[in-house]
Amino acid sequence: MATNSISKTKSKVLTRTFGALSLALLGLGSGIASAEESAVFAGVEVGYAASAFENKITVSATGFNQSQSAKYSGDGVKYGLVVGYKQFFTPHFGLRYYANVSLHHAELKSNTVARDYGWKTKVNGTLINYGGNIDALVNFVANDALDFGAFLGVGVGGMTWMGKDLDDHEDYAQSLNSAWSLTSTGLDVALNAGVRLGVGDRHGFELVARIPFIKTTLLDESGSGVIQGAQVNAKLVNYLSHTYAITARYTFSF
Structure with missing residues (x-):
């Protein structure tokens, strides 16, 4: 018993x-x-970005060839919007697909060459950046309260530069040759990387680094003429590049 x-x-x-x-x-x-789930999301971001501008002119004639390049660099505020969809295959891995649009206001200052040749020593411009992105998402921590991880991806789209100083520069180019004009829009391919924190089901906070790879060629023109009986050739090349950006981003998942 x-x-x-x-x-x-x-x-x-x-x-x-x-x-x-x-x-x-x-x-x-x-x-x-109940860890992070697939969802539509939208977000806002603000931060710091850097850009550069190069103005290069080459003049050649019989027995003569001279080239000068003025380089400008500077920085300014950047802010923008994102909207897309995040898709999780496990609590610790997923992908997100999203569109972005942002504005970057920059004041670019030159080296001594611009001052020596009487060119502008400052160039102010606004960059509009837009495109589509895909990021891989990795969560190191995934639970009810929060998710913490990193992301790495690529963005492809366009960059459009605008501003009075660029309009003035086009006038300068046309003073050399009336047929010359600036192309203010170019291809953008960039690396996206950063860390992210999700709080609850809705709120996300990110520190984002974006590094573009391609310069925008504003102008690449050649011309020739006769000056004092001599044949003179001139070539003017201008580049604008968005060097990098670091922003803080808030996202809301629906």
Whole structure:
């Protein structure tokens, strides 16, 4: 009888223990299921960005060839919007697909060459950046309260530069040759990287670095003429580049 009683007691203990473990595992599973989920999202960002401009002119004639390049660099505020969809295949890995549009206001200052040749020593411009992006998302921490991880991806789109100083520069180019004009829009291919923190189901906070790879060729023109009986050739090349950007971003998942 005592043996049967002990066996029944052990059986009850094992049953209760198994039940407790089952509930714990169910709770853990529930926590995993409620980690970051696939969703549509939108966000805003603001931060710092740097850009550069190069104005290069080459003049050649018989027995003469001279080239001068004025380089400008500077920085300014950047702000923008993102909207897209994030898709998680596991609590720790997913992809997101999104569109971005941003504005970057920059004041670019030159080296001494611009001053020596009477060119502008400052160029102010506004960059509009737009395109599509895909990022890989990795969560190092994924639970009910928060998600923390990193992302790495690529963006492809366009960059359009505008501003009075660029209009003035086009006037300068046309003073050399009336057929010359600036192309203010170019291809943008950039690396996206950063860290991200998700709080609850809705709110996300990110530190984002974006590094574009391609310069925008504003002008690449050649011309020739006769000056004092000599054939003179001139070539003017202008580049604008968005060097990098670092922004803080807030996202809301629907």
